[in-house]
Amino acid sequence: MRRLWLLFAQTATVGLAIWFVIVTLKPQWISQLGLDNRKVQVPTVSIPMLETPAVAIGSQNTYRSAAKKAMPSVVNIFTSKESGQPKNPLMDDPFFKRFFGDQQREQEEKQSSLGSGVIISTEGYVLTNNHVVEAADEIEVALADGRKAVAKVVGTDPETDLAVIKIALPNLPAITLGKIENASVGDVVLAIGNPFGVGQTVTMGIISALGRNHLGINTFENFIQTDAAINPGNSGGALIDTNGNLLGINTAIYSRSGGSLGIGFAIPVTTVKNVTESIISSGQVVRGYIGVEPQDITPELAENFGLAVKTGTIIAGVVRGGPADKAGMRPGDILTAVDGNTVSDTTEMLNQIAQLVPGKKTKVTVLRKSQQAVLEVTVGTRPKTRRASPFPNGNPHDELE
Numbered sequence: 504m505r506r507l508w509l510l511f512a513q514t515a516t517v518g519l520a521i522w523f524v525i526v527t528l529k530p531q532w533i534s535q536l537g538l539d540n541r542k543v544q545v546p547t548v549s550i551p552m553l554e555t556p557a558v559a560i561g562s563q564n565t566y567r568s569a570a571k572k573a574m575p576s577v578v579n580i581f582t583s584k585e586s587g588q589p590k591n592p593l594m595d596d597p598f599f600k601r602f603f604g605d606q607q608r609e610q611e612e613k614q615s616s617l618g619s620g621v622i623i624s625t626e627g628y629v630l631t632n633n634h635v636v637e638a639a640d641e642i643e644v645a646l647a648d649g650r651k652a653v654a655k656v657v658g659t660d661p662e663t664d665l666a667v668i669k670i671a672l673p674n675l676p677a678i679t680l681g682k683i684e685n686a687s688v689g690d691v692v693l694a695i696g697n698p699f700g701v702g703q704t705v706t707m708g709i710i711s712a713l714g715r716n717h718l719g720i721n722t723f724e725n726f727i728q729t730d731a732a733i734n735p736g737n738s739g740g741a742l743i744d745t746n747g748n749l750l751g752i753n754t755a756i757y758s759r760s761g762g763s764l765g766i767g768f769a770i771p772v773t774t775v776k777n778v779t780e781s782i783i784s785s786g787q788v789v790r791g792y793i794g795v796e797p798q799d800i801t802p803e804l805a806e807n808f809g810l811a812v813k814t815g816t817i818i819a820g821v822v823r824g825g826p827a828d829k830a831g832m833r834p835g836d837i838l839t840a841v842d843g844n845t846v847s848d849t850t851e852m853l854n855q856i857a858q859l860v861p862g863k864k865t866k867v868t869v870l871r872k873s874q875q876a877v878l879e880v881t882v883g884t885r886p887k888t889r890r891a892s893p894f895p896n897g898n899p900h901d902e903l904e
Contacts, residue, residue: 566693570705572747575647576622576678577695577703577740580631580654580668582639619696619740620644620668621749623779625677630779631739632754633659633666644670647703658782661887662722662790663774664754667782678741681748683727683771686710694731694753694767696740706732708765715768716850720755723854726768727751733767742769751775791859792885793867794825795832797849815839815870816849830880832869839875840868857885 618635622628629644636642642654652670659666687710694706708731715726729742733753742751751769781788797816798804805813818836821828832838839846841855842865859865861884866877 566691566707566745569693569743569745569747570695573678573693573741573743573749574695574703574705575676577647578620578622578629579645579697579703580618580620580629580635580739581643581645582617582636582641584638584640617697617700617736618738619736619753621739621741621752622675622677623680623749625675627670627672627675628657628779628783629654629668629670630752630775631666631668632752633661633664635739636666636668637661642668644668646672646675658786658788660778660782660788663770663778663788664721665752665770665775665778665782667779678743679748680772680776681744681746681750683713683750683773686713686727686744686750688712691745692727692729692731692750693743693745694729694733694737694740694769695743696733696737696753698732698734698736700736708732708767711766713771717848718755718768720768723774723857724850725771725774725854726754727771729767729769730765731767732765737767749775787887789861790857790885791861792825792883793827793830793832793856793880794822794883795827795838796820796822797838797852799849800837810837814845814847816846816852818869826880826883827878830867830878832867832878832880833871835871837870838867839870842866856882 618631620629620631620635623630636656637659642656643651644654645651650672652672654668654670657667657669690710692708692710694708696704698704708729710727711730712728715728716724718724718726720726727742727750731742733740733756737753738755740753741749742753744750749772751771752775753767753769755768757764757766757768778788796819798819800810800813800815800817802813804810804817815837818827818832818834818838820834821832838852841852842859844855846852846855859882861882864879864881866879869876869878
């Protein structure tokens with residue numbers, strides 16, 4: 504019995520050895536004998552699932568047509584400028600140049616930023632915010648179709664925070680201007696831009712308010728307020744209606760964190776059109792000017808000074824030798840009308856005077872010690888101003904850089 508068991512053990516050991524050699528060196532022999540269970544065919548089973556027909560995809564709740572129409576007209580803008588930081592003398596050392604090269608040095612000497620823009624003419628004119636291209640040494644525009652071009656500044660208007668730049672590319676998809684006078688609070692709008700540099704993005708919201716001013720963002724304000732998500736990088740991008748037409752240029756947000764909190768502001772297309780046409784035709788925006796320092800009439804001022812009117816604007820100062828000074832206007836006068844149009848506050852006064860033609864005479868109505876007087880002013884040209892940050896003290900209205 505023992506010999507039989509020993510013979511069985513030896514036979515099993517030799518058989519396993521032979522099997523191991525065949526599996527290792529000649530696995531195809533096993534396949535030919537049909538012993539490889541890895542090639543066993545398993546019949547496929549079709550699992551029934553419900554799918555909507557291609558023709559039944561709903562479009563009543565989508566804005567794909569509007570986005571498809573407007574997105575090619577919205578571009579990404581990349582700017583760079585000299586950093587102004589003192590150059591490290593080690594960067595001129597041959598040893599550092601050998602390992603880091605001139606490219607590293609150039610990157611350290613320049614600062615880059617990005618924003619958005621809108622192609623408004625097939626001739627290559629692109630509209631964006633002034634603060635996107637302000638002081639930039641180089642401007643590069645990237646289209647949605649992948650094309651890129653270097654842009655030059657045609658003109659800027661810091662007081663509305665708008666700028667026009669130009670690129671030289673063929674077959675440019677210009678956007679269609681909409682009618683802001685037909686828009687109402689509650690209308691759906693889309694914001695298109697390049698938030699945080701992630702790439703072209705579309706967000707949806709509604710018009711929250713029209714004619715927003717007194718925000719301290721620009722000198723001349725008449726903003727569209729929207730809750731469509733607008734974030735850093737969206738500056739200069741398009742705010743469009745559900746037909747894909749331009750309603751405004753996204754310019755600022757109200758934020759305590761740097762991101763969207765549902766309060767964004769866009770410059771309306773009416774302002775955009777006037778400023779753009781003026782810049783393209785003359786390189787600048789020409790506005791009327793009378794040379795006064797206005798101040799709103801507050802209830803406190805009206806009570807303290809015994810003012811009989813609650814509307815208009817107090818002339819806190821008069822520029823010596825300016826148009827208003829020559830016409831006889833004095834500090835303390837209350838300006839109530841310009842060219843026959845009633846003035847309710849400082850913002851309205853600035854807008855009315857800005858629309859006057861320089862060189863022409865206009866009549867302004869003032870109250871002086873409760874006595875009404877009409878003065879004839881020869882309108883001057885508003886001097887250029889450099890746009891400073893409107894929020895030097897940490898005001899939560901953050902610009903979109």
